[in-house]
Amino acid sequence: MAINIEGLTFHYGGAKQSPTILDDINLTIPSGRITAIVGQTGSGKSTLVQNLNALLLPSGGQVVVGDQVITSKTKEKALPAVRAQVGMVFQFPENQLFAATVLEDVMYGPKNFGKTAEEAEELAKKALNRVSLAEEFWQRSPFDLSGGQMRRVALAGVLAMNPKAMVFDEPAAGLDPQGQLELLDLLRSLRTEGKTVVLISHQMDQVLALADQVVVMQDGQVAAVEAPDQLFQRSRQWFLDHSLDLPTPVAFAKDLEEKGYHFDHLPTSVADVAAQIAKQVDWSQVTEPVNVAGADWQSQQASQSSADQVLTSNSRGGDLHE
Amino acid sequence: MNAITIDNLNYGYQEGEPLFQDFQLTVPEGQWLSIVGHNGSGKSTLAKLVLGLLEAQSGDITVFGQELTPASLAAVRAQVGMVFQNPDNQFVGATVADDVAFGLENRQVPSAEMPALIEAALQQVGMADFADREPHTLSGGQKQRVALASVLALKPKVIILDEATAMLDPAGKSAVLATLQELKAKYQDQLTLIMITHDMDEAALADRIVVINDGELALDEKPAALFVQGAALKQLGLDQPFETQLQEALPKAPQQYLSKQELAAWLSTLKA
Numbered sequence A: 001m002a003i004n005i006e007g008l009t010f011h012y013g014g015a016k017q018s019p020t021i022l023d024d025i026n027l028t029i030p031s032g033r034i035t036a037i038v039g040q041t042g043s044g045k046s047t048l049v050q051n052l053n054a055l056l057l058p059s060g061g062q063v064v065v066g067d068q069v070i071t072s073k074t075k076e077k078a079l080p081a082v083r084a085q086v087g088m089v090f091q092f093p094e095n096q097l098f099a100a101t102v103l104e105d106v107m108y109g110p111k112n113f114g115k116t117a118e119e120a121e122e123l124a125k126k127a128l129n130r131v132s133l134a135e136e137f138w139q140r141s142p143f144d145l146s147g148g149q150m151r152r153v154a155l156a157g158v159l160a161m162n163p164k165a166m167v168f169d170e171p172a173a174g175l176d177p178q179g180q181l182e183l184l185d186l187l188r189s190l191r192t193e194g195k196t197v198v199l200i201s202h203q204m205d206q207v208l209a210l211a212d213q214v215v216v217m218q219d220g221q222v223a224a225v226e227a228p229d230q231l232f233q234r235s236r237q238w239f240l241d242h243s244l245d246l247p248t249p250v251a252f253a254k255d256l257e258e259k260g261y262h263f264d265h266l267p268t269s270v271a272d273v274a275a276q277i278a279k280q281v282d283w284s285q286v287t288e289p290v291n292v293a294g295a296d297w298q299s300q301q302a303s304q305s306s307a308d309q310v311l312t313s314n315s316r317g318g319d320l321h322e
Numbered sequence B: 001m002n003a004i005t006i007d008n009l010n011y012g013y014q015e016g017e018p019l020f021q022d023f024q025l026t027v028p029e030g031q032w033l034s035i036v037g038h039n040g041s042g043k044s045t046l047a048k049l050v051l052g053l054l055e056a057q058s059g060d061i062t063v064f065g066q067e068l069t070p071a072s073l074a075a076v077r078a079q080v081g082m083v084f085q086n087p088d089n090q091f092v093g094a095t096v097a098d099d100v101a102f103g104l105e106n107r108q109v110p111s112a113e114m115p116a117l118i119e120a121a122l123q124q125v126g127m128a129d130f131a132d133r134e135p136h137t138l139s140g141g142q143k144q145r146v147a148l149a150s151v152l153a154l155k156p157k158v159i160i161l162d163e164a165t166a167m168l169d170p171a172g173k174s175a176v177l178a179t180l181q182e183l184k185a186k187y188q189d190q191l192t193l194i195m196i197t198h199d200m201d202e203a204a205l206a207d208r209i210v211v212i213n214d215g216e217l218a219l220d221e222k223p224a225a226l227f228v229q230g231a232a233l234k235q236l237g238l239d240q241p242f243e244t245q246l247q248e249a250l251p252k253a254p255q256q257y258l259s260k261q262e263l264a265a266w267l268s269t270l271k272a
Helices: A045-052 A076-085 A102-112 A117-130 A147-159 A177-192 A204-210 A236-241 A248-257 A270-278 A296-315 B043-050 B073-077 B096-106 B114-124 B140-152 B170-190 B223-227 B230-235 B242-249 B260-271
Strands: A003-011 A020-029 A034-038 A060-065 A068-070 A086-089 A165-169 A196-200 A213-218 A221-226 B002-011 B020-028 B032-036 B058-063 B080-083 B158-162 B192-196 B208-213 B216-221
Touching (some): A003 A045, A020 A045, A020 A221, A034 A045, A034 A177, A045 A060, A045 A165, A068 A076, A076 A086, A102 A117, A102 A147, A117 A147, A147 A177, A177 A204, A196 A204, A248 B242, A248 B260, A270 B242, B002 B043, B002 B192, B020 B043, B020 B058, B020 B192, B020 B216, B032 B043, B043 B158, B043 B192, B080 B140, B096 B140, B114 B140, B114 B170, B140 B158, B140 B170, B170 B192, B208 B223, B216 B223, B230 B242
Parallel strands (some): A034 A196, A034 A213, A086 A165, A165 A196, B032 B208, B080 B158
Antiparallel strands (some): A003 A020, A003 A060, A060 A068, B002 B020, B208 B216
16 A cells, blocks of 8 residues: 655644645555655654544645555545554553553453454464564553563554554664564565555664655655665765765764775675675785774773773772772 | 762673673763673663663662662662653653653753743754644654653753664754753753764764673773773674774774764875
């Protein structure tokens, strides 16, 4: 189910004087693809995605979700059908949790959309397994969980409703590296199932690893819509102007290009950067052990630290203060 | 003088499921400490115990020589400011300025002095232009900077940041980190910073990194010494920084931690 955004404008309230948040957005979000929406704080990303499931209605223009057209005139009673199609995982997961137990929380959505208690429970358990939340947590209060665990419950709550499109607002923020990897896998599997996946993220490493299409927002307008390998070819200055980071491997490659290295394709991982560097250096000329001038404070710090480590083991608790 | 001493701490959310068992940690005054660890490892719980938001089953927590007890709670909290991951849970004021004023009012700061203090605090986080805005009209990143301003206005001796930059965009994040570095440079040993984070680039700013794993203190190192321990970090569910991973993926490289700039500089000498 594709989502088409046609001439969308948005400002809060009916009043003309309220500032325009979204200004004439035209965009297609295809199904079976991951679309990343990036842009600095206040660029309109969150407002844009809230228009995708009719949490906000357009001030002008329209949003077409499957066969449903949403405009400023769309009646309240038409909105639940849209929201059943487009699931949202918000930035702060604890805001969308409310039930007494984790399991009940995840069951709420399917029950609300007409499933029996048994069906809802089955869907909920499946969803909780899919986000790797261990069974020992299912009967606990969602508010006793850590931030990362709450994120999983909120994700499961949306998965259990099986919407055709899913929107994730900074889904990886606050997750540890393992949790981030699992999340990337989850989004990829949703793509494989043909879902329409929208991801808001500041983390360009993830955008590079995941997205098929990147939408760059600036001041309520679309500044670019490109595939990641095309977008990240743009100059460093362009990313500075849009207050965006470059993915770490790309940024490092651009640094090295200024120092005479050449990258024949945009590197997407550490291994990729290493491989491209490796073939440009005559390693037989590099003598071991390798020493680096100018990194003195680092080595000093490292050796001091091992001395401190001895101290630490003697004085439990450790006092590394200088 | 130690800012915080945690001695023989025992705590668990549920009976029979201990998280911290005889946990020890000492944070000297003026240190910049990063606490890292996978989700659910106990990092945030530790911060809440120090602030007395959770009560330990046993053990002692001492803040600047003062033991944390129900009677000393207010005095301890006056010295420790905390910025949480979710700023929505820490907003009380009708406007941004009101929100910063709230803490000052609690400290009975004379109202004539407040505007200047509020302005200075908001200035430090780049939010001075938003003083009259209603908090709900701000984005997550802007809210977080206001939350930091509210803490800064109270001039605490310790600031604990619990993944406070996790939700910020690059500009907001570097503004907050730069602010922290400025504050640290200005107050030096007068300010102790404790930063809970997953971000190794951020953790690298600290003097010391402590890795917590399921309530245990797994590693306690300076950043440069920690980052070269790839296998240990991986086992603890954490990543090495990009530059260290790259260094290890190259055919030959120095056997010491190099920052991205240092690594790029070294690589440029091979190309000459």
